[in-house]
Amino acid sequence: MNRSLNQRLDAGIQGFKRDGVYKRLNYLDGPQAPRVTMDGRGEVIILSSNNYLGLSAEPEVVEAGKAALDRFGAGTASVRFICGTFTVHRDLERACARLVGTEASLSFVSCWNANEALPATILGPDDIILSDQLNHASIIDAIRLAKSIAKCDAVVYDHGNLDDLKAKLEAARDRKIKLVITDGVFSMEGAIANLPGLAELCRAHDALLMVDDSHATGVLGSHGRGTAEHFGMLGEVDIITSTLGKALGGAAGGFVAASATVCDYLTQRARPQLFSNALPPTVAASALASVEFLERHPERVAQLMASTRYFREGLQSLGFSPLPGETPIIPVILGDTAKAIQMSDMLLDAGVFVTGFGYPVVPKGEARVRCQISAAHTKEDLDQALDAFQRVGQRLDVI
Numbered sequence: 313m314n315r316s317l318n319q320r321l322d323a324g325i326q327g328f329k330r331d332g333v334y335k336r337l338n339y340l341d342g343p344q345a346p347r348v349t350m351d352g353r354g355e356v357i358i359l360s361s362n363n364y365l366g367l368s369a370e371p372e373v374v375e376a377g378k379a380a381l382d383r384f385g386a387g388t389a390s391v392r393f394i395c396g397t398f399t400v401h402r403d404l405e406r407a408c409a410r411l412v413g414t415e416a417s418l419s420f421v422s423c424w425n426a427n428e429a430l431p432a433t434i435l436g437p438d439d440i441i442l443s444d445q446l447n448h449a450s451i452i453d454a455i456r457l458a459k460s461i462a463k464c465d466a467v468v469y470d471h472g473n474l475d476d477l478k479a480k481l482e483a484a485r486d487r488k489i490k491l492v493i494t495d496g497v498f499s500m501e502g503a504i505a506n507l508p509g510l511a512e513l514c515r516a517h518d519a520l521l522m523v524d525d526s527h528a529t530g531v532l533g534s535h536g537r538g539t540a541e542h543f544g545m546l547g548e549v550d551i552i553t554s555t556l557g558k559a560l561g562g563a564a565g566g567f568v569a570a571s572a573t574v575c576d577y578l579t580q581r582a583r584p585q586l587f588s589n590a591l592p593p594t595v596a597a598s599a600l601a602s603v604e605f606l607e608r609h610p611e612r613v614a615q616l617m618a619s620t621r622y623f624r625e626g627l628q629s630l631g632f633s634p635l636p637g638e639t640p641i642i643p644v645i646l647g648d649t650a651k652a653i654q655m656s657d658m659l660l661d662a663g664v665f666v667t668g669f670g671y672p673v674v675p676k677g678e679a680r681v682r683c684q685i686s687a688a689h690t691k692e693d694l695d696q697a698l699d700a701f702q703r704v705g706q707r708l709d710v711i
């Protein structure tokens with residue numbers, strides 16, 4: 313390899329190690345579950361997975377993937393419009409639209425891909441994107457792409473600040489299409505977007521609302537139908553994107569859910585659809601089985617919420633101050649990045665796998681350990697994790 317590139321990258325890696333932000337990969341020798349076997353460590357409790365409903369190891373979800381492998385083989389071997397698309401993709405897309413309450417949906421190999429496809433494909437030079445300051449990295453990159461490909465404009469509004477958004481919508485009054493984009497649940501905070509306020513502003517300013525519900529699908533609303541269900545607003549969001557890689561089986565994949573026209577246009581023109589293979593059928597079938605499971609088992613969502621409350625209250629009674637909220641994302645703010653990573657390492661030594669996040673993933677001075685609860689965690693799992701938090705918190709002098 314080119315020597316100067318190697319030297320540059322190596323110096324970067326040494327810097328990450330010096331700053332205590334170098335990421336080690338931990339290898340699991342078994343399915344994603346509340347307790348996993350970690351290579352070199354044995355059994356640990358996982359508190360950092362997006363396996364919110366515990367479906368990644370659910371027998372009917374796994375079986376559906378195996379059956380699809382037998383029925384469809386490994387994959388499409390080309391792009392969908394060139395060599396055919398599997399019926400399981402159509403069934404999955406109908407199920408996703410039904411779940412989140414839109415007319416249609418279109419699957420992608422990831423939600424990252426779905427987000428990148430959308431604005432760049434549907435917007436043009438007369439249009440503008442208004443994006444929440446704390447939106448996910450895939451939305452930030454989607455906007456960069458849309459500015460370069462579609463030549464649209466973009467502005468960022470202060471996180472959750474409707475006054476700021478209103479001022480920016482007023483300033484954009486001459487734009488043909490105004491697309492407001494927000495996460496439904498913000499992944500680093502666990503905060504829920506103010507959907508009623510956003511929808512009202514969008515209506516008043518003739519803007520479209522796009523919600524990335526990756527951390528809300530399967531989580532929010534009594535039936536896990538997402539942020540719109542949580543606020544009693546099913547059918548009122550113009551465009552929803554979401555992942556199949558979290559609550560819905562945890563394998564991979566994402567989708568855009570919107571009107572049939574938007575989905576058809578994306579089928580015609582979205583570059584990831586036109587120039588990249590479809591979701592593998594095994595993955596599509598497992599995701600479809602996950603949606604169907606969720607539709608039959610709303611009690612999983614209730615269990616997730618009950619366990620979330622139990623763990624949050626447990627942390628509080630130990631003296632931690634997790635960010636307030638009601639979602640299964642429970643961040644414990646520590647401030648310093650090195651401290652967050654140290655706490656995460658000590659928790660792992662105590663048998664609990666929970667990741668520490670620092671700058672630039674979260675703002676400077678707001679490094680955190682982000683806990684995520686799953687409906688599959690038992691009370692014993694949560695109690696054992698709380699016990700580890702107490703011991704480590706005392707040793708680090710944070711409680």
Ligand SMILES: Cc1ncc(COP(=O)(O)O)c(C=O)c1O
Pocket residue numbers: 421422423424425448450495499524526527554555556557564565566
């Ligand atoms: C809000 C949000 N959007 C999109 C994504 C990307 O999802 P995927 O893993 O399907 O690409 C994530 C994943 O972390 C996310 O949190």
